[in-house]
Amino acid sequence: MVLVLCIVMAVSIFTGCSRSSQSVAAKQKNKEALNTIRIWHDGDKAIIQLMENYLNEALTDDGITVKFEQKSGLTDQLKLYGNDEVNGPDMYMYAHDSLGMFVEMGALAPLTDVIDKNVYADMLPMTLKAGNYKNDQYLMPVYFETLLFIYNKDLWEGEVPSATEELYSYMKSHTDTAAGTYALVNQHSTAYNVAPFINGFGGFILNEQAEPGLNYIKTKEAIEYNKKFAQLEADGDYNTVNALFMDGKADAIIGGPWLISGVKEARINYGIKSLCDFKLPNGNTLIPYSGVQGIGVMKHAAKSKKDAVEKVLNEIVNPQLGIDLAQNSGCAPSNQKSYNTSSVANDEMIAAMRRTADIAQPMPNIPQMSVMWGPAESLLAAVNKSGKDLNTAADDYQKEAETAIADMQ
CATH class of the missing domain: 3.40.190.10 (Periplasmic binding protein-like II)
Known part of the structure; x- marks a missing residue:
């Protein structure tokens, strides 16, 4: 009987350790999932790569990983998976003119579900108007043309x-x-x-x-x-x-x-x-x-990944991202503070679009x-x-x- 009890105790110990190990692994996996933000797009590869590198470097200390995934036929893909928490994206980056369709299908959350509106106060008014639908701000503008x-x-x-x-x-x-x-x-x-x-x-x-x-x-x-x-x-x-x-x-x-x-x-x-x-x-x-490229938040991600999404949006509004996009890809930043940098303000093409932004209609x-x-x-x-x-x-x-x-x- 002593031998049997020893065997039972040993099995219990090893089983407990195994379950504990599995529990730790599951928690770690869940944490990684919550801190991984998937952004669907169909944009220019160089622009997207710059943004992905910038965001991942900026969010390293927060343990957040941003993955941009290119999708052909993005509109149709979002129609199919915009409300799908498992197979769909957490955010998307696209031209603003399709915004109303995505809002009406119930796929997007207003930005104010995640961040305070003061976060995007420095954006050019025209670019904010482009991402506004029925008096709610759904898109965080990045750059425009x-x-x-x-x-x-x-x-x-x-x-x-x-x-x-x-x-x-x-x-x-x-x-x-x-x-x-x-x-x-x-x-x-x-x-x-x-x-x-x-x-x-x-x-x-x-x-x-x-x-x-x-x-x-x-x-x-x-x-x-x-x-x-x-x-x-x-x-x-x-x-x-x-x-x-x-x-x-x-x-x-x-x-x-x-x-x-x-x-x-x-x-x-x-x-x-x-x-x-x-x-x-x-x-x-x-x-x-004007066409404005912006980032929207899927409704499910605004709830299940709110903290990570908030941190991503806070980095997107950083004037430095706009400066990098202007200097490397000729993009006209949506953030007005980006134009305080001489290389941006003095770029002939960007400066012309910046002037146009004051009167352009999205x-x-x-x-x-x-x-x-x-x-x-x-x-x-x-x-x-x-x-x-x-x-x-x-x-x-x-x-x-x-x-x-x-x-x-």
Whole structure:
């Protein structure tokens, strides 16, 4: 019996040790899971790698690991897994214009569920507006972009004008369509590229009440005004206008910062001017749309990983991250304090976008905007390329837009 008791006691001791060891391992695994933040994205690899390195270094002492995971078809992926705590992300980084859709599907938590609003007080107002939906802030803005006037200094004659009418005069005297050379090229039938005229005239593609404005009088005035520029801007196709500028057959182009790497590769001696430096006949400036890249928090992560998420967001608003993104990737930071650094403030492209940010309109982030691009661009093509009557075409595509919105209900 003594022998049996000894064996039982030994087994109990070893079993207890095993269970204790398993318990410690389980706790450690759970802690690691709570301190690992997965962020889905579909962004530029260099930008994302910079952000991942920055955040992981900044959060080392907190034991927090940030993993960015690239997803093709991010919108569809978030529709499937946005509410899935096991298979979905904890946060996501994406352009702001799809925000409303994700909020309406119940996937996102307001930032104020995790942090105090004072944390993002230094962000540019336009970038905050982009991430705000129904009076709640859902996106922490990181950087933004706007259209720019990019010109070839070796081709442009004299000073770049400060009024659109002066610009048009220059175009008339420096464009030879027969020879295939142009003063200025633009995607004249792409809604995003015509938005500076539409917004500047007081028109709108879609307002905050989800009402289309294709046949609104101010929108039509803008489209009519843009038409005379379009007649001197080649066919308006993305590839065509880019090739003309890169090949030195166009003095200038209206495009975004995404063109600059190609411009540099083509060894073009380029200059940049903000669109807000061009005044329209009505006294307003051109007012482009802006796209804002921001980070949102999934609703489940705001509860189960609140502490870790809070620390990540506090590092995202650090001005140094904006400085690093500007210096290494040419991004225009959302944090106003990042511009206190001379290398950021004196960068020609970033400085132009910073000025534009004061008047730019963030693209509408309500779900209905997704069905507006088609009718808007069909209207522009009908007027600029097919020569259809503006009033008739505007009424037709207004009805098409209204039907598309109604079908979303």
